[in-house]
Amino acid sequence: MAASPAGKALVVIDVQAGFDDPSWGRPGNPDMEQNIDRLLGAWRRRGLPVVFVRHDSDEEGSPLAQGTEGNRLKVAGEPDLLVTKKVHSAFYGRPDLDRWLQEQGISRLAICGIATDHCCETTARMAGDLGYEADLVLDATRAFDRRGPDGTTIPADEVARRTAASLHDEFCQVVDTEQLLAELE
Secondary structure (H helix, E strand, O other): OOOOOOOOEEEEEOOEHHHHOHHHOOEOOOOHHHHHHHHHHHHHHOOOOEEEEEEOEOOOOOOOEOOOHHHOEOOOOOOOEEEEEOOOOHHHOEOOHHHHHHHHOOOEEEEEEEOHHHHHHHHHHHHHHOOOEEEEEEEEEEOEOEEOOOOOEEOHHHHHHHHHHHHEOOOEEEEOHHHHHHHHO
């Protein structure tokens, strides 16, 4: 069972226009944006902290390159903290997420965004390793179809399911939006 969200920061990772680029593969979970909006609304109504994370790619031609339309965040409102990063984990961004969370007295996180098996998973793993109590809000994340080393395509929904199985009860709790919203009541 996930911990009560009171005092928990909502960490919204890489919900950027560049992930609409077809080069990422077929996206899963068409309800991700709606679920994130619901979480943001609940967090803001209760005055709980919200962190946005943005991937500022320095790779030439990246759909997430700084200064391009693809770098634009697709979530509404202002966060309490904006972290920018060039790698997978939000804990390696700037400003220092771990330091900010400690300064705010926050020890619990709800993680959502893009991509389930990349930046969300890496951030959840690091959160667990750093001692945070974390929830990965699976239906508020998005994975993409992935090609395995043997050339077979793994559908996005299967990628998300496998990520959840790998993380749950080890690095974090895997929950859904309804569970988290119910716990806010």
